Amino acid sequence: MNKGGPIIIIEDDLDDQEILTDIFKELDYKNEIIFFAEGEKALEYLTSTDVEPFIIFSDINMPKLSGMELRAKIHENEDLRLKSIPYLFFSTSAEQQHVVDAYSKSIQGFFVKPSEYKEIKKTIKTIVSYWETCVSPNYVK
Secondary structure, X not given: OOOOXXXXXXXXXXXXXXXXXXXXXXHOOOOOXXXXXXXXXXXXXHHHOOOOOOEEEEOOOOOOOOHHHHHHHHHHOHHHHHOOOOEEEEEOXXXXXXXXXXXXXXXXEEEEOOOOHHHHHHHHHHHHHHHHHOOOOOOOO
């Protein structure tokens, strides 16, 4: 986990992308924020770059490659798995089967997007703060 790396957000809803952009600007993190509207594009980026992201926030329901399918592909890729990138679902709903499936694919968190702006901001701040404090196998000093 590279705490200075970009924060990847995989979200196909443009309104949610705009809200998250505003929130990350307000929170003033130094990490670059990179959005992908499709899981396939995110996977292409992750497998073709040497950049090690800090965190991946992923929606579940997306066109072409769902968040679950993307997580499975990342987990099956040894190079990506060794980067120890926290993979979190940040979705508008949490069906019981989605949560069970997600944790069976070794995700690091499943969060339901709050409906209010200030609650979304509070949730993002809590998540990022947790991972800034956490250590991972690749970055223990």
